[in-house]
Amino acid sequence: MTDRSRTDRRPRRFQGSMASVLALAGLAGDTVGCRAGGAAVEEMRIAVNQVAYLASGKKWAVFASDGPARGWRVEDIETREVVAKGRSQYRGYDSASNQHLHHIDFSSLSRPGAYRLWVEGMKEAAPLEVSARPYRDLPTRAMGYFYFHRLGAAIERAYLEYPEHARPALHPNGHQVSAREGWTSHVFDVRHGWADAGDFGLYPVNHAAAAWHLANLFERYRAFDDGTLAIPEKNNGRSDLLDELLYGSRYLEGMLPPTGLAAHKVHGGKWSPFPVSVEEENRLSRWAMPPSTNATWAIARTYAHLARLVSQGSPKLAAHLRSVAKEAYRRAEAQPDVDYLVEKEDGGGSYSDHTNEDDRYAASVELFLTTAEPRFREAVVTSPHYGEVGAFDWKHTATTGTLSLLSASSTLPRQDIDRMKARLIAYADTVVLRIVSGGYPAPLPPDGYVWGSNGAVLNDMVILAVAYDLGRRQRHIDGLFLAMDYLMGLNAVGRSFVTGYGRRRERDLHDRLAWGAYQRGVPFPSGWVAGGPNDVLINDEATPRAAPPAKSYAALNTAPTAWCSKENAINWNASLVWVAWYVRHHAGGLSVGRVRRTR
Numbered sequence: 330m331t332d333r334s335r336t337d338r339r340p341r342r343f344q345g346s347m348a349s350v351l352a353l354a355g356l357a358g359d360t361v362g363c364r365a366g367g368a369a370v371e372e373m374r375i376a377v378n379q380v381a382y383l384a385s386g387k388k389w390a391v392f393a394s395d396g397p398a399r400g401w402r403v404e405d406i407e408t409r410e411v412v413a414k415g416r417s418q419y420r421g422y423d424s425a426s427n428q429h430l431h432h433i434d435f436s437s438l439s440r441p442g443a444y445r446l447w448v449e450g451m452k453e454a455a456p457l458e459v460s461a462r463p464y465r466d467l468p469t470r471a472m473g474y475f476y477f478h479r480l481g482a483a484i485e486r487a488y489l490e491y492p493e494h495a496r497p498a499l500h501p502n503g504h505q506v507s508a509r510e511g512w513t514s515h516v517f518d519v520r521h522g523w524a525d526a527g528d529f530g531l532y533p534v535n536h537a538a539a540a541w542h543l544a545n546l547f548e549r550y551r552a553f554d555d556g557t558l559a560i561p562e563k564n565n566g567r568s569d570l571l572d573e574l575l576y577g578s579r580y581l582e583g584m585l586p587p588t589g590l591a592a593h594k595v596h597g598g599k600w601s602p603f604p605v606s607v608e609e610e611n612r613l614s615r616w617a618m619p620p621s622t623n624a625t626w627a628i629a630r631t632y633a634h635l636a637r638l639v640s641q642g643s644p645k646l647a648a649h650l651r652s653v654a655k656e657a658y659r660r661a662e663a664q665p666d667v668d669y670l671v672e673k674e675d676g677g678g679s680y681s682d683h684t685n686e687d688d689r690y691a692a693s694v695e696l697f698l699t700t701a702e703p704r705f706r707e708a709v710v711t712s713p714h715y716g717e718v719g720a721f722d723w724k725h726t727a728t729t730g731t732l733s734l735l736s737a738s739s740t741l742p743r744q745d746i747d748r749m750k751a752r753l754i755a756y757a758d759t760v761v762l763r764i765v766s767g768g769y770p771a772p773l774p775p776d777g778y779v780w781g782s783n784g785a786v787l788n789d790m791v792i793l794a795v796a797y798d799l800g801r802r803q804r805h806i807d808g809l810f811l812a813m814d815y816l817m818g819l820n821a822v823g824r825s826f827v828t829g830y831g832r833r834r835e836r837d838l839h840d841r842l843a844w845g846a847y848q849r850g851v852p853f854p855s856g857w858v859a860g861g862p863n864d865v866l867i868n869d870e871a872t873p874r875a876a877p878p879a880k881s882y883a884a885l886n887t888a889p890t891a892w893c894s895k896e897n898a899i900n901w902n903a904s905l906v907w908v909a910w911y912v913r914h915h916a917g918g919l920s921v922g923r924v925r926r927t928r
Contacts (some may be wrong), residue, residue: 379818380829394555469854509616522580530596530677537627590620596677604845626688633695694730694917757796783861787904
């Protein structure tokens with residue numbers, strides 16, 4: 330995490346009728362929004378999915394114009410055959426992009442192939458592709474992010490997309506970390522983990538967010554069999570996803586001193602150079618920062634979840650993880666309101682959080698599902714967050730607890746589970762409404778372009794996916810793929826936010842390790858997602874301050890000074906892994922292989 334503090338994002342609830350939601354979710358032809366006063370908006374290029382539209386899904390294109398509807402046609406590139414045509418629909422003024430927008434709906438085109446979209450009065454056509462199985466390799470590419478960012482071990486050429494990224498171990502002396510400010514005399518061992526973002530900090534609260542996505546993906550769908558990922562542990566009899574997750578989470582127990590709460594984080598005393606020299610970085614001092622209740626809950630929930638997933642194949646490991654989770658839980662209960670209060674950071678992000686009850690709920694859920702002990706069940710059902718569903722991130726964790734309850738068997742009353750399902754489907758409907766009523770298909774309100782807005786988009790896509798699993802409502806899967814179109818280029822900047830995917834794709838992100846090789850001509854690895862447009866908190870030199878919210882995104886080749894919009898992070902990429910795996914396995918016939926049915 331780089332020079333910033335996270336910004337709150339809370340869900341907005343639609344006040345209209347369910348009929349209105351369903352009409353919009355069905356992509357009814359009513360104009361949304363109205364014309365705003367002022368000069369006409371300058372015309373832009375046609376925004377499309379830069380990778381490929383799902384053959385069986387909805388297909389939108391968007392262009393900016395303050396004029397009347399225009400004719401359009403889609404031509405087959407090879408045969409010049411016109412395969413779809415119509416007139417654009419004026420959608421009105423979009424405050425997020427400060428544009429008057431027209432939509433083109435060519436969903437009737439379902440034949441896979443390469444095409445051009447022409448719009449009357451425009452000199453250039455937009456190339457596009459339709460595919461029966463888009464994003465075929467995106468799940469494994471996105472998972473490669475985690476091996477690339479391992480700490481404590483050399484990164485080997487054999488497991489990398491681009492061998493030039495091989496390097497010696499970062500911070501191999503992580504077993505010799507002292508406490509800053511002398512809050513304990515304990516020396517911490519935190520050798521193995523993942524570098525959090527563009528920097529090399531270890532932050533349990535953000536790690537728990539990333540770990541939950543990967544653990545939940547495995548729990549629901551048994552994703553990533555042994556031997557499917559390029560990691561040293563492949564072919565060891567355990568899922569490669571679990572192998573990577575176990576490596577990345579190993580440092581967490583090392584954050585616990587002999588007594589008391591866990592260190593809130595570990596990082597150096599100043600920001601690492603950009604780009605980084607591994608040798609120089611390893612000479613920098615690192616400290617364990619003062620403790621917090623939130624970090625301790627994060628260890629409890631992550632290890633309890635992991636213990637449940639490895640219990641069949643590795644009972645001894647499961648017993649150890651369960652023991653650490655219980656001990657962390659006990660300590661957090663003993664000191665429930667110790668917050669990390671340092672506001673000025675000189676080498677890592679703060680991840681400060683002044684609420685703890687949602688973290689307690691999430692940890693109680695994982696321990697209840699893992700142990701079935703009555704005390705954890707009581708903590709779950711008496712929590713004020715019991716059954717909560719809404720927007721979630723590293724700071725707002727209650728929804729992850731509820732999603733776990735909807736992903737694993739338990740002794741909770743059937744009526745409670747049914748209420749959770751109903752809440753999830755209702756929230757999914759609000760997400761669909763935001764997607765279909767905005768100018769571009771992002772599940773964000775106009776003021777929702779915060780730091781890590783793409784992470785917020787991806788987390789809402791997880792909600793849509795689980796809602797589709799539970800209710801098989803077409804609007805939820807349509808919304809999911811439209812949001813994927815947004816990430817892949819159907820957005821106000823006309824760029825795919827995922828490295829390696831799309832004609833106008835993101836090519837450089839705020840990552841100290843990858844940037845040095847990029848300067849020598851080595852591409853960033855594929856499958857990394859950018860934080861996304863952000864107009865709420867801008868303290869870098871590259872993210873534009875005067876741009877509309879949906880355009881508050883830094884230009885290409887600005888990564889070192891673009892941390893506000895072009896940062897990458899483990900929690901966002903874990904969300905991308907979850908979503909990419911889901912859409913990859915829904916591409917054919919909209920049915921997931923080997924779904925573990927929920928209660």
